[in-house]
Amino acid sequence: MGVKISREKWGYIFVIPGVLWYGLFMLYPMYYAIILSAHRWMGVETNPLFVGLDNFKEIFTDSLFYKSTVNTFYFTFISVSLTTFTALFIAILLTKVIKLRAIYRTFYFLPSVAGVVAVGIIWTWCYQPTFGLFNRILQVLHLPPSRWIMDPRLALFCVAITQAWMRLGFNVIVFLAGLLTIPEQFYDAAKVDGASGFHQLIHITLPLARPIITFLLIYNTIYGLTVFGEVYMLTEGGPGSATYTVAYLMYETAFRYSRMGKGSAMALFLFVIILVITVIQMKFFERRTQIEY
Template sequence: MNTAQKDLPLQSTIRPKEARASMRVMKWKETVIGYLFLAPSIVLFCIFLFYPMLKSVYLSFQLTDPRGKVAAFAGLDNYKELFTDSHFLTSLKASFLFTLYTVPTAIVIALIMAALTHNKLKGVKLFQFVFSLPLAISVSTASVIWNLLYHPSIGSFNYWLSLIGLPPVNWLTDPAIAIFAVSAMTIWMNLGFNYIVLLSGIQGIPEELYESAKIDGSNPLRTFWNITIPLLSPTLFFVAIVSVIGALQSFGQIHILTKGGPSRTTDVFVYHIYQEAFVNFRFGTGSAQALVLFAIILIITLIQFKVLEKKVHYQ
């Protein structure tokens, strides 16, 4: 046996070890490169998300001066004061009513519009474009437009009411109507996003299913209820989750249209936090309210996943 044949077993034992070491080095390099690419996003998240969140947790246990500096340790006093404050409970009720009025209505209307414009008819692209327009309008711009529409003397809504002989309505100053007026504006503003998402979901349903249902003699309403709705349930579930979170975080339209009035009927949770922190300069209480809002949104989202996801039909 020559020396080359004697070295074969040694080479066969060395090469796998060298290969594993080389693979570890390669994986380590790939990991480092991956973190380098993620570094800018991680830095931004730390600055604008994680640090403010930790700062809010810290401030929620403190008393602060008007400049936001810590004056004294409050412990749980901010939270105790929060749940005994009647204004906080009023804002909590306003937020839930606002969510109840806006979320289901916006989803149902967007679903109907998506179903009506799903068919490939002549001119349907124009309707799709018009129905999607609210998505391109900012909250501030939409609020200014609707503020003019709601104006008691020069607003279009009261003008239309006068044409049919009805008296003018104080849309934004009547405590019984203001929450509905702001909700109507919010529904219109959310229609664009809901419509685009639901229309995309409907377009993802195979046409063969509709053709088979048509051959079986199913009418359009029955087809929509038995085929479209079950197959669209994942999209509806997503839209419901996002809409509830967005409704509980609404602020811009409230600030521009009513500023929480009249009689605090539109003083939703986020606007109450704004008033407490940046108007009354009670940053400790405002931080406690923000954390309570985070907990409420988290609990509602978990309940939605626990209850609604059971009815979601995944293909």
């Protein structure tokens, strides 16, 4: 060994690939996105033109962008509540089951493995109005058929269900892992005091699971706000503009109409929204937790 490198320095050397990744694929693109958002640019062959805040002015007066923003919030609310609370419910049930727990968990997780393209293909077929699975089931039950993703009032809800279906398993695994770390003694003590199962749920399980609930709510919210693949595969924003979301509109703006600057402005807008909502969620749940203990 020629030059002796101190131990602490080795720590920094090992971390270099991480710092490099962060700089190249995180910091630099963010910086570049901000620059882009102040330019009008129709793709690589043309020259960018500095337009200041015009892109933002344009998107904030665009009715489709407004619609997409409202849709995104509605979608996120449905998808996140469905995913999180169904998963919590299933995970709580699974803590009571010992023998078949692993098998149930496997099955619940399977949709998360499939990926958004396969899921989109499968659900398009299920929602298909004439021969799709769901309408055939309704037919068997002698119920009137629905147009599902072709119905402007229902389409966004259908897309949210699809996302919830896909995300459920991941949520179940995280909840279950968390719930199983709650020490058994807590429950034993509660039983001695004569607390019912419901009381144990309210006073032990849920308060102690709050950090996981917070984490998953935040995580699922980010996931919901950035929904793109599900929309692309199921509805492409339609019918009309019923299922346009900000991320989908951004994709269309940048990659179908080559409006790179306008697309970047949308991306930054959504990023800020995510940041604000995440901070609010963190603050809200932190305070509640402090009161609890």
